Amino acid sequence: MRLVLVGPPGAGKGTQAEFIAENFTIPKISTGDIFRANVSGGTDLGKLAKKFMDAGDLVPDEVTNAMVRDRLGEPDASDGFLLDGFPRNVAQAYELDSMLNDLGSSLDVVLELEVEHEEVVKRLSGRRTCRNCGHVWHLEYDPPTVVGVCDRCSGELYQRDDDFPETVRHRLEVYSAQTSPLIEFYISRKQLVRIDALGAVEDVTDRAIAALSAARS
Numbered sequence: 001m002r003l004v005l006v007g008p009p010g011a012g013k014g015t016q017a018e019f020i021a022e023n024f025t026i027p028k029i030s031t032g033d034i035f036r037a038n039v040s041g042g043t044d045l046g047k048l049a050k051k052f053m054d055a056g057d058l059v060p061d062e063v064t065n066a067m068v069r070d071r072l073g074e075p076d077a078s079d080g081f082l083l084d085g086f087p088r089n090v091a092q093a094y095e096l097d098s099m100l101n102d103l104g105s106s107l108d109v110v111l112e113l114e115v116e117h118e119e120v121v122k123r124l125s126g127r128r129t130c131r132n133c134g135h136v137w138h139l140e141y142d143p144p145t146v147v148g149v150c151d152r153c154s155g156e157l158y159q160r161d162d163d164f165p166e167t168v169r170h171r172l173e174v175y176s177a178q179t180s181p182l183i184e185f186y187i188s189r190k191q192l193v194r195i196d197a198l199g200a201v202e203d204v205t206d207r208a209i210a211a212l213s214a215a216r217s
């Protein structure tokens, strides 16, 4: 199973990535992890990336592409993988094709987690974070016993800037604008599978596994 996972912020992509990868016994490869591994491992690419980051610049696509290429060439990815965070655009999608082609394989499927935007706004804007221990509560799904107070450590709860409804809506709009050409690209290739990512974590995982198994057969 060679799989790319796509989904908006707040869709629980990180959690689903773990469970799906575990189910198919494939490594979960995220661009964040690849970056950290290269930078902390002091590879040439890591040093190059760090130079851009230290200067406050975006790491160029070529550097990211080279890191992903290296990672996909590692033995544990030879029988499949779940890619999270790559490709981000159509140019990178073509790059991924070329990487896999060089490795003698190809992409099986792109799974998109779909959630209604206002549902994400509701989910994220209900979060309250403890200033003391960092635990995240939710006004609706996991409320603290006393309003504004952490059950674990009695610390003060607050709403992170990232969780303000306007901020969440903005992030979702940016995501849609950036991702829709990529989604269209994979639809035209008949490689896109969509699932509803609303509901309990286990239910979403079951839905994802069923959809992926069907897509593969």
Ligand SMILES: [Zn+2]
Binding pocket: 130, 131, 132, 133, 134, 135, 150, 151, 152, 153, 154, 155
């Ligand atoms: Zn606390």
